[in-house]
Every structure is written in C-alpha cells, then in structure tokens.
Amino acid sequence: MVDRIANIWGTRTPYSRDGLWPVRVDQVLDDGIAEGDVDRWVQSACVLCSNGCACDIAVKDGAMVGIRGRAQDLVNHGRLGPKGLFASRQGVSHKDRLRSPLVRENGQLVECDWDTAMRRIVDRSRDLLAERGPLSHGFYTSGQLFLEEYYALAVIGKAGIGTPHMDGNTRLCTATAAAAMKESFGADGQPGSYTDIDSCDALFLFGHNMAETQTVLWSRVLDRIAGPDRPRIVCVDPRNTEVARHADVHLAIRPGTNLALMHALVREVLAQGWEDAGYVRDHTVGLDGLRKAVEPWTAEAAAAVCGVPAADIRDAARIFGTSDRIVSTVLQGFYQSSQATAASCQVNNLHLLRGMLGAPGRGVLQMNGQPTAQNNRECGADGDLPGFRNWENPDHIQELAGLWNVDPMTIPHWAPPTHAMQIFRYAEQGSIDFLWISATNPAVSMPELPRIRDILAKPDLFLVVQDLYLTETAQYADVVLPAAGWGEKTGTFTNVNRIVHLSDKAVDPPGEARSDLDIFLDYARRMEFTTLNGGPLLDWTGPEDAFEAWKSCSRGRPCDYTGITYDRLRGGSGIPWPCNEDNPNGTDRLYGDGVFPTDPDYCESYGHDLLTGATVGAQAFRAQDAGGRALFKTAPFHPPHEEPDEDYPLRYTTGRTAYHFHTRTKTGRSRPLTDAAPRAWVEVAREDADRLGISEGDLVRVTSRRGRIEVPARVSGIAPGTVFAPFHYGYWDTGGRPGVHPTAANELTLTEWDPVSKQPLFKNAAVTVEKIGDATGPAPAPTTTASRPTAAPGTTPVPATAGGDGAQATETTDTEPAPRFPDASKNALDGGRP
C-alpha cells in the first residue's frame, strides 16, 4: 500500500528512451470491501483533468465502491492520480447532491417536479424568442460534460434557437490551445502524442505545471527521468514547481512577459542557424515576417523584460536548437497570460523551424485543462462550429444545414461566435435575458468576481443552472436542474491526446437527477424545434444515437470519428482520432507528412492578426497560398496592461494545486483531498515576506484594484515580486458568500482577455500584500507541491502533507505487457483484449 496523498505520483517504474512505459495498476477500494465483494467493474475514464485516465469503477449493491486504472489503455497504463483515486466517485456520491429540481418562489429556491421546472424554462424561452429573438439567449457550458451532451447543446443553440451566444468555461482553460493551432496549422487538433514522452531527448514545459495539473502524465516523465537516458527538461514558470525542481534550465519568468522570452528563443535558434531549412522551405510560409519580428529580441533584451538571466535563455535555446527529439507542452502559464495566442504560436513556430513535428519524440502538446474540453471544441457548444468547421466559409455552413436539415440562415455565422466574457457583458447590459449555465461555476471561476456576482444577481436575468450540487452559481438561479454525474450516465469523451474513451453508467443517479443529455433533449422536445420537413430536430433517444449523429458530423473533418463505435471502445484501449477508413486504428500523431489543414476550403479558420485579433478574411488568406503548409505567425511584444506600481507593487498570479479540481465541487467532498489542502492560502517569496514582516501562516490581506482576499501566507520558493493564490476556494462550504475573509482568487483578477483566443487573463494583476493577523499554525497549503515551504532559519519546519489510513492505494506492477499503439486499438477492432 502506498500513501498517495504523501506520494502524489506513486512508485517509480523507470524506463529508457523508445521503451514502453511499464504498466502499474493503481487501485482503491472502500473500507471493508475486498476484491471478491465487488459485483462488477464498469469501464470509464477519470473526469478530473484533461489527462482522461482510463479506469474501471467497482460496483457493489448499486453503489460505487472503488476504482482502478486500466492497464491496457494507451493513456495511463493502469495508473491513477490522487484525484482519480480519491475524488472520482467520492466527489459524486455525497449527501449534498441535488435530488430534485428547484424553482425560485418569493425569492427562495423551492423543490418542484421536472414538469414544473422545465415548463418554467420553456415558457420564458418562448416568450423571449417571440419578443426579442434568438439574441436574447445565451448558453454557458463546461469542460466536463460528455461529447453527446455538447453536440446536443450545439444543435439546440445553433440550429434550434439560432444564437451565436454559446460558450463554455473551456474559454477559461483551453481556448488558446485551439486558437494557436488554428493560427499555425489551419485547424484545431493536437499534433503530438503522449508516446512522444517515451522517445524524446528534451522536454520543454511552457507555463505548464504538469506535476500538479496532469499528475499521471508527470509520472510518465518521472519514469523517464529515473531511467538510464533521461530527457533534458526546460521549465518556464515563476514558481518553484516540481517540474522546476527537475529542470536542467528553470526560467522563473515575470508573469506577463512570455512573448518576449519566446521571441528571444526563436531569435537565438535562427541566429545560430539551428533551423531545418528544408522543412521550413517545404512545409511553412512566413519566415521573413517572423525573422523581422524577433530581430530586436536578443537574450539580453528578453532577460531585462522577463527577469531571468540571459545565459539561461541561451541555454534553453541551445537545448531546443541542438536536441534530436523535442516535445513541448504548453498550458495556463501561457494560455491565461498576456498575449496568450502569440506566445503559444511561438512554441509552434519553434517546432516548425526545427521540423520537430509528426515523428516519435518530436511533437507539440498544446494542453487542455478540463477533461472534456476537447469535445466542447469539436462539437461546437463553445465558440466553434461542430467538426472544426469555419464560420466564415459558406460551404461549411451549408454542410451543417444539410446535416441538420435546417435553413442555413438559422445557423449564426454572420460574426464570430460570442465568447464567454462577452456573453456576460451582454447579460450585464441586459441584451441577454436568458442564460443557461451547465456544469460550471462562474461565481467562483470567472475573473473579477464582484462584477460577476452582480451580473448573476440581476433581477431581469432569467438564470438556469444545471449541476450536481447547489454551487455558488446555482444559488443565484431562477431554476436549478439536478444533473446526473460521472458513473451515473453513459457517454464518451476525448482527452488532450485525442484519445476517445467511453464512460459507462455504473449506478443510478440520486433522487430525480437526470443526465445532461436527457435534460437538453427534453428542452428540445418541449420547444418543438423542427427540421425543414417538420420532423423533430433532435430525435435521439439516448447517448449512442447522439454519438452516431456526431460521427456523421465529423466525417471528413480533422476530428473524424467515423471508425469508432461504442462497442470498439468497450474492453480495450481508448482510440485516438482521426479514426476512419484510412486510419482504422486511429492516429497516434498528426502531420507526419508535413501537410497541414491550411487549404482554404478545408481549414477551420482564416486566422487573425495576433496583436489585435482582426480577422484575416477569406481573400487575404487565399492570397497567402499556404495550401497545406503551416504558417509562421507572431505579434510584437506588448507589456501587460496592469503592471506593479507604487500602490500595488507585486505581481499576482493564480493556479491549481494537485489535490483539487476547479471550484472543489467534487474534490472538496473527498476527505483525503480536503485534508491535504483544506483552505485557501497565498504564496509569498522569502525576500518579500521578510520585507513585509510576514511569517509562515500569518493572516494577510491581498488587495488589487478589484477586490481583496484574506488568507494565511505560505512563504515559498516563488520568484520574488510575485505572489500566487490557488483558484479553488469559493464559498459553498462557508455559507455561500464571501464573508469577512474572502478567499476566492478571482476577487482580485481583472476583466481582460487575449485578443485572438478571448481567453481571460488570470495570471497577471498588480496587488499589494499586508499582514493583518498572527499565525495560529502553518498555512493550510500542501508541502508536496509548488507550495512547499521555504523554512526561515531556526523555525519549526512545517509538517509534511500526508494522507494516512484514508489515502492508501495498491500499486501492482508487471502484471501484463504495456499497451502499444496501434495494437491496443487494433485489438479493440478485433473485439479482444490486448
């Protein structure tokens, strides 16, 4: 047994370059349950981060009683991380679950039946459509539903109602990944594969604290590091993360300056002649523009802006310029910061310059945050069109109209789809009166919370909230719909690596809770949305119908699912798309042939100017004549719009801890995880703490121009001048509203977004920090992560984070050979186990 709170990544199983990552099956069963007691194991995958680790759920007497990783799956080779082990079922099987719909009566939410709740929604919806038209409706969904549910919502919004106001909190986590790939390659679609970790010589993590955001993927890296020929590691992160501790080069950059650093790396690669001239000539356009844009950015110039030594920048560039196989991963440190798309495109540019794409160990992983974010992007319940279609291409609109048998005029395509921040702005101004929020919690997760709370509380906004629990957001709702959770419904989802998994229903949902798909289908039925020949727009009866409909929609597009069936997904490994006649076992990595989806008739986007977000347009895009070549795109560096000054002298950044997901609606209900990270904190560098008279655990007030939080201070190894707060800590477990000591990191963040991806900035604000109370103990921050304390000399060390009895898992190694692509999915095709 291993304490998987104390040991987040579990026991090492080292392997060497080009080897297969050994299997290790992680398992937890409830107290008092032995393996022989389990009635059945139901196949699923974890929905607590974008890794999507395949698992089996243990069921006994109609309840979920345990979980184990699936050895034969390409993603995790049997492993699970702390969240998967301790929060997947514990996060849904909880007494606080909503069991019946609620409607607001005389200011109070009261229980009612489904018919009452749905009638209230439909009446309001119909009235508004008649009075003010489709632009009065907005839908804000999640990165945590299933593919089938997003697709249903997309069809409802785009073909039923016809509103462009649809987005998800995927906007907060993954919009830049999609945007950067559209700009560089012409369409969304992860170029690389997790198997590239197995073969690389160098691994660059750009703003990606993989050790905490995707713990199982980091286990894979740790096993390479423990092997005989470890890859060199370069980490760009202002915090002293676990990644930084293993790095050969750690660039502890000032928040908001990523693009300056990237310009210097690109410039250095070009200046040293490390680019692959043949690849650049055959597979790219736009090198001259890139060269010109980076010209002023010597390592010294970037060092001055970014606050890191020029020599370290050169070292990082040398590793990029001279390694034979390079993998880069990018996440929120880039996506949620200034000039997000431009900085992330520079990562693509580095790989294009060196031809580091589409071969083993050579790839880019533009990561996602949430487990099913990928599907929202594919299905178009966010600001995209289904199947990575291009809203500016009339033929693509015609295709969708044909698929759905509706008038193409219904499908909103006269302007870019409305992004989340703009949806909330329209709600603030009163032109959106009907807002349906599913499976997400903007009252904690959006920037500048005081403003978001005011919007949600607006009396003339009709707010529907569909969730597992009465979240901070649900407390503002006019109608609350109880949804079925993970393990209580069937559907598919796709991880960051394009691998599609099926999650089968294991148990019944509590009370009257229904699957999100059933709720959306019920709404569509009651609204009587029809096709051109008068039939129902959505005639699906269950998830498999929805999946089959989605397959037709994906046909011929980059995310082609036509070769996948529910049956194929049962028993073996998940399968990476595209999976079709040409690639019957799926596709491990994209662009091996150096042909990119930039054909103007095929591409998902004609692109944008990266400084302003101005659209390029069809004509100008055609004139570039990219025809299958990738595009070097960039923008001039611009300093962040809010920089430290006399009143707010410190830089503020936010993020995750390994033990929690999102706003803790699930992980906060797991005992081992809450014990590991029970309450909010803020991290301050030793130098800053000394100057401000702050010691470990002191209560401090952090103030920005928007608001304040009051939380204990952890004195940590963060870069001096920068403070960090985890974003998980809202108010559901402390009475629902910020009390005297607010804790939500987003009280402080500002309302601003990237001009291209429209992803809000969570990683850059100016704050001031002051002590307001003495410590009563150490800060409630884990010691096992980036928030590890730096003890002042002569003080008692902070006790190490451990899980004890409730956090034990078994780890079984060497049970079977490791799965390998394509055999793992081929066996699925033959109906056998690998």
Place this chain on the structure above:
Amino acid sequence: MNLNIYLGMLRQAENTLAESFRQVAEGHGAEPDVHFLCRTLAAQCDRHGELLHPVVQRYGDNSSDNEPERLHAQGLATTRNGPVGLLRDLQDLYLLASLVDVTWTMVKQAGSALRDKDLLAVVDQCDAETATQLRWLQTRMKQAAPQALVAAR
C-alpha cells in the same frame, strides 16, 4: 512640389486618429478589449508620426496651404454611451482610419515617383499597421452590430 501638402495632411490625420483612439479608450472602459486595444493603437499612430518626422524634414510640412478644408475630420470630441454608442464611436474611428489609409496610399504614389526608398520603407511599415487597424475596427464592429441593432434595449 506639393508632397508637403500631403505630408501635412497625413501628420494631421494620424494625430487626430491617435487622439480619437484615446478618447474611445477612455470612454469605453467597460469594454476591456476596446479600452486596451485603442490605447495600443493610439500609440501606433503616435509612432507613425515619429517615423514621418525625417521625411517631413526633407520635404517640409505645409499644413496651411491655400486650399481650404472642405471636409472636416476633426476627430471625436466626446464618446457616446451604450451598445449603439459604442458601434457609432467605432464607426467614426473607422472613417478617420480610412482617411489615414488613403493618405498613406497617395504619399506612397509620390514616393514611388520620387524613387525615395526611405520614404517607401516608412510607408510600408505604417500603412500595413493602418490596414490592420481598419480590419480590427471592422471585426469588432461586425461582432457588436447584431446585438446593438437587434437585441439591445
């Protein structure tokens, strides 16, 4: 040679556009994208003025020619409110930027006739940025128009 007249007009137009971008930035602080980008673009216009400086030194800058202005493009004195107000303010910026754009084009014609490589290099850089300013204004207006004209109260 009358190029000095057009250089004067160009300086004036960039100046007016810069001031108007600033005006809109301040007037529409509740639209953060408009607010921040208009400030960035105002700085771009200022820079265009600086880049023009050596050209003006060579050819002169005659902003008081005898030909009186028939069309007055004096820039935005104040900004409007609400969704339609935002749309109209952006539209005014669009008109001002178009004036800048076409003036650059005429200066470029003269520069070509003069075979003045330095002048053409300045035109190249600035006019491309002005074109992007126009495209951004159009992108943002197209986004705002349906809501402002159809759904806003």
